[in-house]
Amino acid sequence: MAYQKPYGMHDILPEEQPCWERARETFRVLCERYGFGRLDTPVLEQTAVFLKGVGEGTDIVDKEMYSFTDKGGDDLTLRPEFTAGVMRAYLEEGMRSRPQPVKLASIGPTFRRDRPGAGRYRQFHQVNAEIIGTEDAAADAELVAMAASFGAALGLGALRVLVNSTGCPACKPPYLAKLGAFLRGRRDRLSPLDRERVDRNPLRVLDSKEAETRAAIADVPLLRDDLCAACRGHFAEVRTLVARAGVEIEEAPLLVRGLDYYTRTVFEIESAAAPGAGTLLGGGRYDGLAEMLDGPRTPGAGFAGGIERMILALKAVERAPRAPRAPDVFVAYIGAAAKEAAFTLAEDLRRTGISAVFGLGDKGLKAQMKLADRTGAGLAVIVGEAELAEGKVQLRAMNASRQELAPLEGLPAALAARLAREAP
RNA sequence: GAGAGUGUAGCUCAGUUGGACAGAGCGCCAGGUUGUGGCCCUGGAGGCCGGGAGUUCAAAUCUCCUCACUCUCCCCA
Known part of the structure; x- marks a missing residue:
């Protein structure tokens, strides 16, 4: 093979597109229903947006960003996530002067240079x-409910919704000090990997999957018990509202997320049926983000979902994914003299709103019919020189193997009517 | 970044203790019907056996390196 796709990247082939369209369309409908406006930001941002927004010290910034200097000397980075760029746009485009909060939805590619896997x-x-623009716990609740609805609407089956609070600048630092002291006290009982994390990123030790660590920290102090009154109340309201919305949640006191900007609510959704697919959707509140980007204090919350992962989970639950849409009509022709008329007919059909595939490739009728069969078209129009002389064409119903003569004149309109009648 | 496994045609895979031109099924193309698909029959195209180096009279088969994929870990979507 001469060339290969970049390591860890993939082609999305036509037969996979129905799943993708379903994911995109489900999200679009949901955004409309929840009153989100669509925002498209550049795939590239100034590197500083992510350095400041996502935070130095996070895995994403330290080792996973695709950064480069362009020919003009600008430091640019392929976005590893959406939130920092969306906040940058919110600040830069003056969205502070819109009615608050501003609800923004995006969809597109993101890039992280980590080890590929399932x-x-x-x-x-x-x-x-x-x-963006409100501290209201109802915003958090709405996002959790929306993320869960998205999974449900996609047909992902049973989901686990994990929720936690990571506190605020008032209650988190004292807790971190307490946690650090606790962990340092039993550093020798932690796994080697977690020993290093004690100083670098103590919160991460909490959701460690290493057995020895888990055993060692069974009685670790929880932030949940040390939240300040405001955070405690906020978290309680989020849980109440989400529960009222009929979304079942699990409190996950050990859940932390790897991005610096999270405050208060964090949540993750995974598939109960396909736990191997990892986190499907995740998000939380980031009241400090705007200030990290040198903007005025602006509260906000959001979530992101990984489309590849959701499709993976979808396939685990439903094994007959939707087939790509077949064309309505295949247009075949016999003889060079009929080619022009057939080609014109195909165009006329398309202008009438009918999907039509023309028998490309100067093939014989047999080969064209075989192609017609493979495309799955329900109807084939066969333009033959003999019939053409009388202004007629053959109209073949592929499933029924029946065919009849039909006038070429007005055929698009006649077929449109026929297809409308047959449609469910 | 750490560990383990896999890598033969577009796809799914055979290929015996290293031995002569590398195979099957499906798919693709063509023919079997001057102008008709699905089933059947016949034929064809398509592989430097992931790539490179080495061992050997001889390598798809053994060794090393490299690339890619899969699975754990890490981290997250």
Whole structure:
């Protein structure tokens, strides 16, 4: 093979597109229903947007970004996530002067240079929704409910919705000090990997999957018990509202997320049926993000979902994915003299709104009919020189193997009527 | 970044203790019907056996390196 796709990236072939369209369309409908406006930001941002927004010290910034200097000397980075760029746009485009909060939804490719695995790619696609400009716990609740609805509407089956609060600048630092002291006290009982994390990123030790660590920290102090009154109340309201919305949640006191900007609510949704697919959707509140980007204090919350992962989960639940849409009509012809008339007919059909595939390739009728069969078209129009002389064509119903003569004149309109009648 | 496994035609895979031109099924193309698909029959195209180096009289088969994929870990979507 001469050339290969970049490591960890993938081609999305035509037969996979129905799943993708379903994911995109489901998200679009949901955004409309929840009142989100669509925002498209550049795939590239100034590197500083992510350095400041996502945070130095996070895995994403330290080792997973695709950064480069362009020919003009600008430091640019392929977005590893949406939120920082969306906030940058919110600030730069003056969205502070719109009615608050502003609800923004995005969808597109994101890039992280980590080790590829199942449902994990270096270029992957996310859906993203942000509510910027309010601290209201109802915003958090709405996002959790929306993320869960998205999974349900896609048909992902049973989901686990994990929710936690990571506190605020008032209650988190004291807790971190307490946690650090606790962990340092039993550093020798932690796994080697977690020993290093004690100083670098103590919160991450909490959701460690290493057995020895889990055993060692069974009685670790939880932030849940040390939240300040405001955070405690906020978290309680989020849980109540989500529950009222009929979404079942699990409190996950050990859940932390790897991005610096999270405050208060964090949540993750995974498939109960396909736990191997990893986190399907995840998000939380980021009241400090705007200030990290040198903007005025602006609260916000959001979530992102990995489309590849959701499709993976979808396939685990439903094994007969929708087939790509077949054309309505295949247009075949016999003899060079009929080619022009057939080609013109195909164009006329398309202008009438009928999907038509023309028998490309100067093939014989047999080969064209075989192609017609493979495309799945329900109807074939055969333009033959003999019939053409009388202004007629053959109209063949592929499934029924029946065919009849039909006038070429007005055929598009006649077929449109016929297809409308046969449609469910 | 760490560990393990896999890599033969577009796809799914055979290929015996290293031995002569590398195979099957499906798919693709063509013919069997001057102008008709699905089933059947016949034929054809398509592989430097992931790539490179080495061992050997001889390598798809053994060794090393490299690339890609899969699965854990890490991290997350």
